[in-house]
Amino acid sequence: MPAKVTRREFLGAAVGTAAASTIGYAAPRSRPNVLFILADDLGYGDLSCYGRPDYQTPVLDRLARQGIKFMSAYAAAPVCTPTRCAFHTGRYPQRIAVGLQEPLTRASGTDIGLPPDHPTVASLLKGNGYDTALIGKWHLGWKPEFGPNRHGYDEFFGVLSGAADYFTHEASDAPGVSSGTGKDLWENLTPIERTGYLTDMLSDRAVQYIEKPRSKPFYLSLHYTAPHSPWEGPEDAAIGHTEHGAGPMIEGGSLKIYAAMMKNMDAGIGRVLKALERANLERNTLVIFTSDNGGERYSYHWPFSFQKFFLWEGGIRVPAIVRWPGIIPAGRTTEQAAITMDWSATILAASGTGAHPEYPLDGENLLPVCTGARAVYERTLFWRTRAREAARNGKWKYLKDSDEERLFDLSIDPGEKTDLKKTHAHVFDEMKKQYLSWNAGMLPRPVG
Structure with a gap:
């Protein structure tokens, strides 16, 4: 059954819709599709619209011009697993055992993961009549009961571990592999063999998903592994998998390779957005783009200090862009403080989906800020x-x-x-x- 909308959520949505109408932006005629795009280890300044000086990201720059760009957005943690836990649940990662993993690795054991009975954005949307899919990185447990299909996703295509080689799809933390490496590409609960550069494979699968005929609105969570190590551009098949431990990655890569990885992901996102346009879904799709934490050695963090793994701004300040044509005015920036769980709350509010009463959200619906119905406000994170x-x-x-x-x-x-x-x-x-x-x-x- 569809999840109930709380009085607070209903009033917030009503205020946002009314204000949107007064500024000339019409309310949606039906529940929107949702496309949530999460980059991996993307630093605050790694998009050219956020200041990257040595390469261009024209697709994401254009997305920012078409919507609103957040200048004070944060990840819920400075490392993968806890931030992903925060997004899927809409709650601080410190509320759940797997959210304390920094990050989840083979050393953590296979008996820890996102609890199968915990509601998620996907399970709540699915209960509200949405088709749901996760394409890309999971990193919240390897056993089937911890996987995406047990947490509301009808479809899953991607990797379960924290990182995988872009060509061989081997992961140093693939479960149950004593040598430390193993294939980590999955179609739902089935391991599969495919040939291709992983970023391209994820983009192509997202295009296919959007173009499928359907009678319901969809929620697509597209979680790239780029630009996380191993640093391999689309022309670097000969480089091979680079092992790394629990700390910052210290081997391989170059600024040139990093630029190639970023430009490839940007172009792939362009193909995904073009698919929305071809399917005539662009105006009724809420698109959110952000990163799971600060960047690594090749990221551009200026003017911030430190990087991934640290709670200085360089480790947690991330880019964030929100687009919804006709609802969110184009070409705006905001200093509104935002955090990962806010995107969960915003998605649920935009779709008219209520949170589970036993698992209240820690995030806040930022749609009124995005539309201009609410001014920037202070909060504590x-x-x-x-x-x-x-x-x-x-x-x-x-x-x-x-x-x-x-x-x-x-x-x-x-x-x-x-x-x-x-x-x-x-x-x-x-x-x-x-x-x-x-x-x-x-x-x-x-x-x-």
């Missing part, structure tokens, strides 16, 4: 890893790293260079208090 913690409220950011606590004013110091905890002790104390209160409601950090 939280992060926690095994070794670090952070919170942001308005311009202020509390950060604890290497047991040292700091306070930054991001409005004048986005690079987090000047610690203000002594000169603004009252702000520091309040931010830390808010963090400790939030943390008390989360699962404890893993031991060891």
Whole structure:
């Protein structure tokens, strides 16, 4: 049965629709299709519309011009698994055991994954009459009960592990493979053999999915593995799989290869968006693009500090673009603070789908901000890893790293260079208090 819409969600949607009408943007005539695109290890400045100087991403630049570009969007974590847990559930990853994995690896064991009874964006949309598909990376468990098909996805095509070779489709963390590598390409619950460059394969499958005849609206989650290592462009088949451990990747690649990977993903997204246009679905499809965390060694993070794995801005600030023709005005940017779970809440609200009452969302519906019905507003966001913690409220950011606590004013110091905890002790104390209160409601950090 369709999930019930709460009074709060109904009123929020009604306000958003009314305001959209007053500014000349008509309300949708039917539930929209949803295309959610998630890049992997894409740094804040890795799109040319966000400042990348050495290559161009014309498709995503155009998408930004057609919708709204978020300048203060964040990932829920600085690494893959917890952010993906946050998106699928709409909740802080620290509420669920698999969300504490940084990231999930073979060493974590095969008995941990996203619980099969936990509602997800896909299961809620499916219950509300949507066709659902995940194409790309899962990284939330290997056993069938932890996989995409048990979490509301009618179809799955992609990889279960954290990374795979772009040509051989081998993964260093493929489950049950004692040598440490194994094929990791799946069609639903069946391992398959295919030939091709993985980014192209994901783009092509997404095009096929959009062009299928159907009588229901669709939700397509397209989770690229690019530009995550191994760094292999579409012409680099001879390079071979590069192993890496739990820390930052330190082998292989170059700026030239990274550019080739990015331009290939950008072109693939272009083919997917063109399929929407050919199918006459463009105007009734909500498109959201973002990344699962900050970038790695070849990413462009300016003006931010550090990268993936860290809670400094370079590890969690990510690009985010939202397009819905006729509903979201084109050519806008916003400083609204956003986090991964907000995209979950926004998708559910746009589709008229309510959250499960026993699993309240931590994300907020940002559609009113996107349409202009609501002004930018302040809110408090939280992060926690095994070794670090952070919170942001308005311009202020509390950060604890290497047991040292700091306070930054991001409005004048986005690079987090000047610690203000002594000169603004009252702000520091309040931010830390808010963090400790939030943390008390989360699962404890893993031991060891």
